[in-house]
Amino acid sequence: MEDVSIEVKDLKIFYRVLTRMSIKKSLLKFHRNKIIKKEAIKGLSFRVKKGEVVGIIGKNGCGKSTLLRAIAGIISPDEGSIDLKGNSVSLLAIGVGFNEELSGYDNIFLSGMLLGIEKEQVKEKLNEIIDFSELENDIYKPVRTYSSGMRSKLAFSITAILETDIILIDEVLSVGDVSFKEKSYQKIKELILDKSKTVLLVSHDTSVLLELCDYMIWISDGIIKKEGNTHEVITAYEAFMKKE
Amino acid sequence: MRIIKLFIKNLKKYFEYALYSAKAELKSEVANSYLNWIWWILEPICMMLIYIFVVEIVFKSKEPNFPVFVFIGITVWNFFSKMITISVRLVKTKKMIISKVYLPKYILVLEKSFVFAFKSFISFGLILILMLLFRVPFTMYLLSFIIIFLLLYIITFGLCCIIMHFGTYIEDLTNVCTIGLKFLLYFSGIFYNIETKVPAPFNHILVNVNPIAFIIDGFRKIFMYATFPNIMIIIGWFFIGLLLSAIGVKLIHKYENSYVKVI
Numbered sequence A: 001m002e003d004v005s006i007e008v009k010d011l012k013i014f015y016r017v018l019t020r021m022s023i024k025k026s027l028l029k030f031h032r033n034k035i036i037k038k039e040a041i042k043g044l045s046f047r048v049k050k051g052e053v054v055g056i057i058g059k060n061g062c063g064k065s066t067l068l069r070a071i072a073g074i075i076s077p078d079e080g081s082i083d084l085k086g087n088s089v090s091l092l093a094i095g096v097g098f099n100e101e102l103s104g105y106d107n108i109f110l111s112g113m114l115l116g117i118e119k120e121q122v123k124e125k126l127n128e129i130i131d132f133s134e135l136e137n138d139i140y141k142p143v144r145t146y147s148s149g150m151r152s153k154l155a156f157s158i159t160a161i162l163e164t165d166i167i168l169i170d171e172v173l174s175v176g177d178v179s180f181k182e183k184s185y186q187k188i189k190e191l192i193l194d195k196s197k198t199v200l201l202v203s204h205d206t207s208v209l210l211e212l213c214d215y216m217i218w219i220s221d222g223i224i225k226k227e228g229n230t231h232e233v234i235t236a237y238e239a240f241m242k243k244e
Numbered sequence B: 001m002r003i004i005k006l007f008i009k010n011l012k013k014y015f016e017y018a019l020y021s022a023k024a025e026l027k028s029e030v031a032n033s034y035l036n037w038i039w040w041i042l043e044p045i046c047m048m049l050i051y052i053f054v055v056e057i058v059f060k061s062k063e064p065n066f067p068v069f070v071f072i073g074i075t076v077w078n079f080f081s082k083m084i085t086i087s088v089r090l091v092k093t094k095k096m097i098i099s100k101v102y103l104p105k106y107i108l109v110l111e112k113s114f115v116f117a118f119k120s121f122i123s124f125g126l127i128l129i130l131m132l133l134f135r136v137p138f139t140m141y142l143l144s145f146i147i148i149f150l151l152l153y154i155i156t157f158g159l160c161c162i163i164m165h166f167g168t169y170i171e172d173l174t175n176v177c178t179i180g181l182k183f184l185l186y187f188s189g190i191f192y193n194i195e196t197k198v199p200a201p202f203n204h205i206l207v208n209v210n211p212i213a214f215i216i217d218g219f220r221k222i223f224m225y226a227t228f229p230n231i232m233i234i235i236g237w238f239f240i241g242l243l244l245s246a247i248g249v250k251l252i253h254k255y256e257n258s259y260v261k262v263i
Helices: A023-028 A063-073 A104-114 A119-133 A136-140 A150-161 A180-195 A206-212 A229-243 B002-032 B038-058 B064-088 B107-132 B140-169 B173-186 B200-209 B211-225 B229-260
Strands: A004-017 A036-049 A053-057 A077-081 A089-092 A166-170 A199-200 A215-220 A223-228
Touching: A004 A199, A023 A077, A023 A166, A036 A063, A036 A077, A036 A199, A036 A215, A036 A223, A053 A063, A053 A206, A053 B211, A063 A089, A063 A166, A063 A199, A089 A119, A104 A119, A104 A136, A104 A150, A104 B002, A119 A136, A119 A150, A119 B064, A150 A180, A150 B140, A166 B002, A180 A199, A180 A206, A199 B002, A223 A229, A229 B211, B002 B107, B038 B107, B064 B107, B064 B173, B064 B211, B107 B140, B107 B211, B107 B229, B140 B173, B140 B211, B140 B229, B200 B211
Parallel strands: A053 A199, A053 A215, A089 A166, A166 A199
Antiparallel strands: A004 A036, A004 A077, A215 A223
């Protein structure tokens, strides 16, 4: 029996377009407005073993980010289930949730605590995070004064150093300048080599996926189009994209 | 029952986060403004001066120790109205965090409540100073401050949770809240005495039916008049406050994971 760390079963997620409304609209509208239901994910099932690195590929808007958000617990499934077997999870995406008014320093603590890590543990890793982010004294300035590159660096450093059991990475391999990009790439590789971490990686960069992933899932229109060996899936995907 | 257990568990888990976040917010408020923490004192004092001008000079109304009287009203009102105003759009303003990591959304209300509770404690401190200046005697009744404040806190927390939930979905709830708060502002006896200024049967009804009026009146009783508000009505409002909080927490718990889809 192998150690499974993510189990997704018949996952379906709908977006109800038109759910936001105004009181005037709902008072004046006697006939019920048709709620347009957009299915973002239409029934996905897969398992990820512990320590595995799984790549997810697909066109823009096919539901990749929605899937990661659902696994991170930010969106609840409308049907089906996601079982993380009690593992802690963090989503690493462009522009991680910072409180704009607060300093980068305070945001490290807040993000850490939101990831379920105790304040003391964050304190222990604090210097490592600040060093990795290369922000130096800017760490004491409010995040709203940061450039987008600085934000991404800080976000990456927090998630990468305060390691959770499951790491979801959404297109953040191209963070910052060339040297930081190289450094973050090395860090991800390091995390990937650590067999206690499970990684889900969304990217459009097929060469990166080929190098890092053990397994590949190709999502198209909310369903799994093909899954399996990284090389095979990517070849099929590239051939398909060329045809379109 | 299950939700209460979960609520308490989450409260424990995220308490430190809310506290740290509130502290950091207060700190950044100080760092980013010119007069920094002086604003926390200056704002209620300016409000007090405005009301003194309008009520005592324009309307020539007399109320003993009016500055203390009105300051109590302003302090309670500031806590309540600011909490409500901020809660309507709270989910939207915290979009950046909510869309990246899970946290129980009532923690957002909790965090804001820490910020405003801190400010109101400063304000209550000023009331004590004013009482010294106007020679209002300090009595043992002051000790029951915590009971009335807890009542204010629970009612506000419950209402804010409910409002935050609906504010996420209903775009123009902000306008409704603005009007509702204006209405409540004039019917809570912040700058006049409901007991003496409102005709006979209605004054008692108003004080007992409007929780904010009741709480303001309660604070005045223990700070200024050395009496205690009706204990049965306190228990009644406590019960309603707990009920509101339970409804709010339940609503948020049920729908919080779809908030991201609409903001």
